[in-house]
Amino acid sequence: MPNKKIVLSLSALAVLALGSGVYFANSHGQATTAKQGDTKTLTVYAAGPKPLSDKIVKGFEKKSGIKVKTFDGTTGKILSKLKAEESNPQADVLVLASMAAGVDLQTHKKLLTYDAKNVDQLNAQFKDSKHQLFNYSASAVGITYNTKEVKTAPTDWADLTTETYKNSLTIPDPKTSGSSLDFINVYQMQHGQSYLKQLKQNGAEIGGANKEVLDAVVTGQKKAVVGGVDYMSIAAIKKGEKIGFTYPKSGTLVNPRPAMILKSTKHAAAAKQFIDYLLSDTVQKQLKKSYLIPGTADKLTSPLNNAPIKSYTVNWNDANKALEANIKKFNQVLGHD
Amino acid sequence: MTKHRSWTGLVIIFALLLALIIAGPLVALIGQTLLGSHPAELIHRLSTPTILTSLGHSLMLGLGTIIGTTVIATPLAFIMTRTKLAQYMWLHWLLLVPFMTPPYINAMGWIYFFQPHGLLAQVFPSSSLNFKGLFSPFGIILIMSLHLYPFAYLLLRNALAQFNQRWTQAAFVHGVSRIRTLTRITLPILLVPYLAMWVLVFTKTLAEFGTPATFGRTIHFEVLTTTIQKDLSQWPLDFKGGVLAGTILLSLALFAWVAQQLLLKQPKIQMAHNQHPVINHRWTVTLAATLIVGTLLLVAIGIPYVSIIFQSLLKQRSAGLTIGNWTAEHYLALLRFDSPAFKALVNTFGLAIVISIANLIIGTLISVASTTKRLPKSLRKIFHLLGSLPLAIPNVVLALSLMIFFSQLLAFTKLYGTISVLIIADIMLFLPTTVQYMTTALQEFNDNFLNSARIFETSPNRIIFKIIIPVLMPALVNSFAMSFIATSRELVVALLLLPSGMTTISSFIYQAFEQGDASQGMALAVITVMITFIILLISNSLLDKQLKTDH
Secondary structure, eight states: OHHHHHHHHHHHHHHHHHHHHHHHHHHHHHHHHHHTTOOOOOEEEEEEHHHHHHHHHHHHHHHOOOOOEEEEEHHHHHHHHHHHTTTOOOSEEEEESSSHHHHHHHHOBBOOOOOOGGGGGGGGGGGOOTSEHHHHHHHEEEEEEETTTHHHHHSSSGGGGGGGTTOOOOOOTTOOOOOHHHHHHHHHHHHHSSHHEEEEEEEEOESSSSSHEEEEETTTSSSSEEEEHHHHHHHHHHHOOOOEEEEHHHHHHEEEEEEEEEETTTTTHHHHHHHHHHHHHHHHHHHHTOOEEEESSSOOOOOTTTTTTOOOOOOOOHHHHHHHHHHHHHHHHHOOO | HHHHHHHHHHHHHHHHHHHHHHHHHHHHHHHHHHHHHOHHHHHHHTSSHHHHHHHHHHHHHHHHHHHHHHHHHHHHHHHHHBBBBGOOOHHHHHHHHHSOOHHHHHHHHHHHHSTSSSSHHSSSSSSSOOOGEEEEEHHHHHHHHHHHHHHHHHHHHHHHOOOOOHHHHHHHTOOOOOHHHHHHHHHHEEEEHHHHHHHHHHHHHHHOOOHHHIIIITOOOOOOHHHHHHHHHHSSSSHHHHHHHHHHHHHHHHHHHHHHHHHHHHHHOOSSSSOOOBBOOOHHHHHHHHHHHHHHHIIIIIHHHHHHHHHHHHHHTTOOSSOOOOOOOHHHHHHHHTTTTHHHHHHHHHHHHHHHHHHHHHHHHHHHHOOOOOHHHHHHHHHHHHHHGGGGGGGHHHHHHHHHHHITTTGGOOOSSHHHHHHHHHHHHHHHHHHHHHHHHHHHHHHHHHHHHHHHOOOOHHHHIIHHHHHHHHHHHHHHHHHHHHHHHHHHHHHHHTTTTTHHHHHHHHHHHHTTTTTHHHHHHHHHHHHHHHHHHHHHHHHHHHHHHHO
């Protein structure tokens, strides 16, 4: 019965393939856990400019000899990944673009306390008294506009409610952009909802993540971004794109980008080294090249022209409490459903 | 006898394993929906505007795309069977190109072409033409139809190619009125292929993620698939909402699948063989056909490709179409071995090879098991069912249910968060295609070969390598190529299941659009499509060679 033999050998092959696949995946997993045991692989989830995080990770690997696995995504994606992995935590260190999200994790007691080396050198605005959130850098939000379409540069938020910007404003979606989430929350804490309503009347729309809304202005689809993040726009300006960026004179949000160690980490030692590295001079200098504001900066100035930025003072614990309601209001005013 | 029994046992174990992997996650998903929350909460959630709007949009998109593909594919199928153009095989292949373009790339091409200050506005700056109307539900239906018409076209073309002209001629000779001919002959014959096509297009549209995620997002057109992805990956998370939307989508898809299975059971109208349809040779007809096909190709292939290639060559995207704004740096960056895009390329093709091989082995086994007469009929049916069920599961639902399955029920395996879940998902996704190809090949397999081999050849190895594999080669190569291509461009499963530290082509392009350098994403897209074509060409030439040696 050769036919039977054929089927038999084929099925044996398949079971073997399936088995070896599962075994391979398993043993692969074990191999990495084994490695993690002797602090060889650190898992970092980072939001923010990917070239920068690649550079930081490479520098850290070279300096410490510890291997780093990274996941790059928006703040929203990182938080959701964290949630999905709740029963089997993978991440050791998080770098987020939203301070409110960091404080949220802090209030849920998910973070490890650590007295980092350079923590006292941080700008007073960025210090965390509990030593859990390490605001190694910051970015400000403002107005990104297309210079081919807009002849006179906007100077303040109110300029965007004029006829020039009718139906051509876009706002980064707080669901994906951490900095937008914080901006929308903090702006409402300072000034309420009336401005949002004026924006809606002027035809402003919620767009996608930071890069998507910037792209819309770069390609001329929209004229300006309300609450766009500065470092991305400045990088595009330096590349020669025909856009401009304004820090509103009435003030804006300078949003710390917190790094943190998760309590569930199995590699606390390596994670602590990573935090120290983030606060080291090497990284703090690299931040300037990506047009981020270094956490150790004495004064908050524009990475574009070193002009001082007028920044809101924020109590982040209050901000965390107000967050949900303010985002809901935002979606009610500007949302589509 | 004992040998026989152990063999059946093995087959049953295989069936159980497959059932666990294929049906298990679905059961977990439905269980999570029904048991995870209180019934009252469930009903309340069912009536939230988010779910209702996206359900409405999904259905609207599905129906719209059915109409769109029918309008496009019907004349096309006639042209490619009844006019002089039918003789050009290359045209036939060219018409299938839109389906081979990854939908998210296709949709981005459309956006960049028609948006304010897009490519069109740059080429004709003074024209007062306004394409705002395109950025609407109508636009997304149009894009989906232009992407999915190849399926409809293939089905209808086969149906029309088999259509026996003599039946209508007989009716004509006997003086049957035209209406009666239409209702009694033409429609009944064409009804089944049309119904099958509509169900297929509907299922594909429901499961589509790429187009709604890119084009749909710019016009705030949320469908079920994008809602699920949003609920699962954007802050604040709504896991329960995602699970519920997933169950709704799954039920819809299963419903369509059952309808499709019933349609396939319809007795096929046996057509006389070797009867070529009559070709219309009038030059006016040929001219009209050429115009129609030309316009279609220009719109369906021309617009997205010109726009993507244009974007990938720009130095400054705000400068647009100006002299000196051209660069190949985005392509050169892809060739640097340490660039993330190059890594994504390597990852993707490595994964695609592993997945296609596993897919081929498991798919072949299922086909053998569902056709061999040595197994009891009930077992064969189970295999057939398992082999075709994943066709009904939309990608995003599959990813979601595997997420639940591995992160909650099978959490102890620690497989969640590793690449193996992604591999399992992709193998499952493309299993039905392989099973379909292999089953057809096995059914057409001429038993005389085997019988004579059994008499003249004693070594079973030689029978396998000299007879069985060569005969099945075309089906094997086709299945491999198809699952390779499909794996390498799959988006939503990769977005939801990729482990940290890994990117694939599709997730890289998507991220480039969301966070990174769009021009580089477009360059990678161009290269991906080129590689897809090269693989298709290679597999085609392999098959051609074999056909030549056979004859």
